[in-house]
Amino acid sequence: MRVLTEELRQRICAEFPKYPTRRAVTLPALHIVHDALRAVSTEAIEDIAELLELHPSDVHDTMTFYNFFRDERHPLGRDRVWVCRSISCMLRGGEELLEELSGKYGVLPGQTTADGRMTLEFAECLGACEGAPCLLVNDECHRDMDLSSATRLIDGLVSG
Amino acid sequence: MPQYEPVLLARIHRPDSATIDSYRADGGYQRLGDILRMAPADVTNVVKDSALRGRGGAGFPCGLKWTFLPKDHPGPIYLCINADESEPGTFNNRILMEDDPHQVIEGIILSAFATRASTAYIYLRYEYPQSWHRLQAAIDEAYAAGYLGRNIRGTAFSLDIYLHRGAAAYICGEETGLIESLEGKRAWPRIKPPFPAIEGLFHKPTVVNTIETMACVAQIARRGVEWFKSIGVPADPANPRDPGSYGPKLYCLSGHVEKPGCYEAPLGITARELIDHFGGGVWKGRKAKAVIPGGISMGLMTQSELDTPLDFAGPGRVGCLGLGTAAVVVIDDQTSIVDFLHNSCRFFAHESCGQCTPCREGTSWSLRMLERIKAGKGRLRDLDLLLEIGNTMGMMPGSTICGLADGAAWPIKNAIKKFRGEFEDYIKRTNPSGWMVTDPVPALQIVGAH
Ligand SMILES: Cc1cc2nc3c(=O)[nH]c(=O)nc-3n(C[C@H](O)[C@H](O)[C@H](O)COP(=O)(O)O)c2cc1C
Numbered sequence: 331m332r333v334l335t336e337e338l339r340q341r342i343c344a345e346f347p348k349y350p351t352r353r354a355v356t357l358p359a360l361h362i363v364h365d366a367l368r369a370v371s372t373e374a375i376e377d378i379a380e381l382l383e384l385h386p387s388d389v390h391d392t393m394t395f396y397n398f399f400r401d402e403r404h405p406l407g408r409d410r411v412w413v414c415r416s417i418s419c420m421l422r423g424g425e426e427l428l429e430e431l432s433g434k435y436g437v438l439p440g441q442t443t444a445d446g447r448m449t450l451e452f453a454e455c456l457g458a459c460e461g462a463p464c465l466l467v468n469d470e471c472h473r474d475m476d477l478s479s480a481t482r483l484i485d486g487l488v489s490g
Numbered sequence: 491m492p493q494y495e496p497v498l499l500a501r502i503h504r505p506d507s508a509t510i511d512s513y514r515a516d517g518g519y520q521r522l523g524d525i526l527r528m529a530p531a532d533v534t535n536v537v538k539d540s541a542l543r544g545r546g547g548a549g550f551p552c553g554l555k556w557t558f559l560p561k562d563h564p565g566p567i568y569l570c571i572n573a574d575e576s577e578p579g580t581f582n583n584r585i586l587m588e589d590d591p592h593q594v595i596e597g598i599i600l601s602a603f604a605t606r607a608s609t610a611y612i613y614l615r616y617e618y619p620q621s622w623h624r625l626q627a628a629i630d631e632a633y634a635a636g637y638l639g640r641n642i643r644g645t646a647f648s649l650d651i652y653l654h655r656g657a658a659a660y661i662c663g664e665e666t667g668l669i670e671s672l673e674g675k676r677a678w679p680r681i682k683p684p685f686p687a688i689e690g691l692f693h694k695p696t697v698v699n700t701i702e703t704m705a706c707v708a709q710i711a712r713r714g715v716e717w718f719k720s721i722g723v724p725a726d727p728a729n730p731r732d733p734g735s736y737g738p739k740l741y742c743l744s745g746h747v748e749k750p751g752c753y754e755a756p757l758g759i760t761a762r763e764l765i766d767h768f769g770g771g772v773w774k775g776r777k778a779k780a781v782i783p784g785g786i787s788m789g790l791m792t793q794s795e796l797d798t799p800l801d802f803a804g805p806g807r808v809g810c811l812g813l814g815t816a817a818v819v820v821i822d823d824q825t826s827i828v829d830f831l832h833n834s835c836r837f838f839a840h841e842s843c844g845q846c847t848p849c850r851e852g853t854s855w856s857l858r859m860l861e862r863i864k865a866g867k868g869r870l871r872d873l874d875l876l877l878e879i880g881n882t883m884g885m886m887p888g889s890t891i892c893g894l895a896d897g898a899a900w901p902i903k904n905a906i907k908k909f910r911g912e913f914e915d916y917i918k919r920t921n922p923s924g925w926m927v928t929d930p931v932p933a934l935q936i937v938g939a940h
């Protein structure tokens with residue numbers, strides 16, 4: 331069964347000329363699918379494998395090595411919020427911030443709110459330690475956060 | 491502290507610093523055409539003469555690494571640029587990519603030319619979306635201006651640069667983990683030899699260098715070897731194996747300082763100078779208890795070691811693993827060293843790729859012990875057990891494939907050796923009835939804890 335749209339297939343195929351092997355397109359393909367579908371299902375893995383001329387287990391093996399891609403039973407919410415818990419952020423309250431956000435939205439790190447709007451994650455050093463503690467919200471890094479600024483930010487997403 | 495004018499970061503506050511026009515207006519790309527008419531080996535020799543050492547953590551001499559490539563190889567030869575930057579405390583490469591991407595690209599073009607690479611992949615960590623956009627825009631500009639693509643500046647040299655996005659795994663920063671990941675596999679570091687220069691990406695000769703190294707190459711090409719060698723700490727004449735610590739370095743300062751940030755200084759500045767001169771002192775008028783000299787895997791310096799020069803040799807002299815990424819993290823006197831070590835052990839347990847037993851087991855056991863100590867169930871004998879774990883995992887004991895295990899072991903060894911009294915006090919205070927227990931944890935109980 332084909333679950334990837336023609337548009338997604340074309341975007342994956344557009345990566346081929348950059349690499350001498352199709353296998354090297356595994357991560358780019360996983361990102362393309364994961365971004366668009368908020369998960370990479372078993373069917374999507376099969377589709378990717380077919381395009382990349384690999385066995386689905388190869389794609390699955392690579393995908394599951396990274397604690398990054400979600401399968402269809404654990405899809406991402408509309409927004410993904412990463413809270414840094416590494417040393418520079420920890421020294422300035424990052425661990426407390428993660429715990430407070432977890433309590434406030436009723437989800438543990440890794441879980442998605444019941445309305446499917448937001449997935450909360452812990453992150454290891456986001457490389458923005460000069461603005462500790464910091465969050466990555468989808469494609470944007472927010473520095474010098476505390477509970478009230480982080481809540482305002484997330485509520486803005488949720489109501490948006 | 492000697493006066494020093496930033497070079498690598500000179501442009502980052504200019505308006506439009508990321509655009510090609512502003513880079514060219516500041517003299518960027520001007521010598522490129524001339525250099526691409528030199529012999530590649532001569533460009534390599536310039537970098538070799540500069541004594542530039544890689545800025546990615548290991549400090550390996552850059553020009554020397556390039557000479558390990560086979561001569562007369564029919565190609566392709568690959569250049570991999572390591573932009574995985576995931577060592578906790580480190581963000582210098584992000585600043586270069588976001589605020590002066592053309593300096594990085596010019597360095598890549600020169601390095602590819604010197605190594606005769608026809609394709610460069612920039613392996614960029616996923617968590618840097620802004621770097622992704624800025625770099626891609628800069629690469630597009632460089633193609634449009636004829637600095638990338640076919641027959642650059644009318645020479646026989648051609649180069650493509652592709653951005654490749656990672657997926658949030660620290661181990662992809664290890665150079666052979668990076669190569670495996672780029673090839674579309676799990677990022678399991680390879681056993682060396684063969685080294686990448688002989689058999690790397692797609693089984694071809696490959697050089698892996700980091701972003702800041704590329705920026706240094708661009709500046710050496712522009713300003714010359716003499717300029718580079720006038721900065722930093724000269725080689726020790728009594729030690730023929732010491733290549734010295736030349737050139738400027740980007741130091742990332744974070745944690746408990748008033749003004750965290752990325753600061754450029756000559757190699758060899760001390761942690762105290764960084765904290766006082768750039769960082770505005772330890773925050774809230776407090777004192778430093780400990781300082782991480784170069785990313786968490788380098789271990790800890792005590793406050794009495796803060797005058798150690800942060801060059802490639804300095805941190806090793808006080809028992810740290812090395813200069814690492816020169817990410818200096820300040821820990822104030824009100825922070826518990828137990829919390830520091832718990833944070834470090836948790837990071838490495840999460841990031842170990844799991845293929846070597848001492849690293850997989852050592853990182854997860856040390857985390858479990860720190861969790862237990864933190865929860866008030868520690869025993870004094872745990873400290874010797876932790877030291878034993880620290881002393882038995884890593885490349886230094888020779889039982890693992892990559893350096894992650896040494897990076898996990900060093901904070902354990904340094905923290906317990908340098909702060910043993912604090913650990914003992916913590917354990918006695920939080921576990922008044924059990925700290926003296928010496929029995930091993932019964933086997934069944936451990937199984938039950940899974
Ligand atoms: C566990 C581990 C993680 C590493 N992570 C990075 C990294 O994120 N970025 C980096 O440039 N080098 C990293 N390195 C060092 C690389 O293996 C390699 O030495 C470096 O990229 C070479 O570049 P250079 O010669 O320009 O320093 C890491 C090494 C190890 C052992």
Ligand code: SF4
Pocket residue numbers: 661678679841842843844845846847849850890891892893894895
């Ligand atoms: S030392 Fe650790 S991280 Fe490195 S290859 Fe072995 S298990 Fe993986």
Ligand code: FES
Pocket residue numbers: 414415416417418419420454455456457458459462463464578579580
């Ligand atoms: S430790 Fe949080 S961004 Fe680096």
